[in-house]
C-alpha cells in the first residue's frame with residue numbers, strides 16, 4: 001500500500017499525498033493533465049465522458065476527506081441535479097426554506113413539470129423539520145444555509161431521515177469536511193459546489209458528490225455519464241491543486257471570520273450579524289437599508305464586490321440583488337465570504353465602507 005492510502009494518515013496529510021504519479025526515479029511529483037476525448041481500446045479507460053484519469057486524484061482526495069466515494073461533476077448544480085435524479089418520479093423532497101437558491105430553483109422547475117413535489121421548512125427549527133419529514137422520499141439538508149447561515153441539528157435530522165426511509169442529502173459547501181462529515185452521521189449523500197472552498201481560488205466551476213452506498217454511487221455515476229455533466233481535465237487538475245491547501249486556507253479564513261464577526265457586532269452601521277460560530281461566512285444587515293448596503297459594495301477596495309464564495313480573496317454582495325433570492329432574505333443583507341488576507345486590512349476596508 002502506498003503511503004497516501006494508509007488509513008492512519010490524517011486527511012490533511014492524505015490530501016497532500018493523493019493523486020500523484022508512482023515514485024519512480026525521474027517521474028513528475030505532480031499528476032499530468034490528460035487532454036483527450038478517447039483512449040486506445042483494451043485499457044482501463046474507454047471514452048473521456050465515462051472516465052478521465054485526471055478526475056481520479058481529486059475524487060480520491062475528496063472521498064478521503066468526506067469518508068466515502070466521490071464523483072466529480074461539471075458544477076455544483078450538475079452534482080445536485082444528479083442527486084435529485086435519485087428521487088422516484090412523483091416523489092417528494094423536503095428542502096430548507098433558505099437552501100441555496102439554485103437548489104430551490106431547480107426543484108421548483110422540476111415541480112412545474114410534475115417530476116416531483118417540494119416541501120419546504122425551516123431547517124433550523126428542528127421540530128418543524130422533523131414534522132415535515134413525514135412521507136418524503138428525499139430529505140435535503142444544508143447547514144449553515146446560504147445566505148441566512150441558519151444551522152441545523154444534523155445528527156438528529158439525519159437519524160430521523162434514516163428511520164423514515166428517505167434518502168438524506170447534505171450540501172456541505174459552507175462547512176466543508178473540516179467542520180462536519182455528514183456521511184459519518186449516517187447521511188446517504190454529500191454534495192459540494194467544489195467551485196467554493198474545495199478548490200478555493202475562484203478560478204473554476206466544479207461539483208462533487210460523495211456517498212458510502214454502492215447502489216447510489218452506481219446511479220450517480222450513470223447519471224453523470226448519460227447526463228454528461230463532466231468536468232474538464234484542466235478544472236479537475238486545478239481543483240486538486242487547490243484542495244491540497246484546504247486545511248491551511250480554511251483555518252486562516254475561519255480565524256479571520258471569527259475576528260471580523262466579533263468586531264462587526266460592535267459596529268454602529270450594522271444592525272445584525274449572522275455568524276454560526278465557525279466557518280468563514282458571515283451575513284450582516286446594514287443600517288440604512290438597500291442604499292446603504294449598495295454603497296458598501298461600491299466603497300470597498302480590498303474586498304471584492306462579487307457573487308460566489310470560498311476563495312482566498314474576500315468577497316461580499318447584497319444577495320437580494322438577485323431576483324431569485326427569496327423575499328424572506330432581508331434586502332439590506334450583505335453576505336461576506338472571508339478570505340485569507342490580513343485581518344486588519346480587511347477590517348480597515350470594511351469599516352471605512354460601512355461608515356460611508
Ligand SMILES: *Cc1c(COP(=O)(O)O)cnc(C)c1O
Pocket residue numbers: 075076077078100102142146171173174192193194195196205206207
Ligand atoms: C454555489 C453553491 C452551489 C452551486 O454550485 P455551482 O458550482 O455554482 O454550480 C450549491 N450549493 C451551495 C451551498 C453553493 O454555495
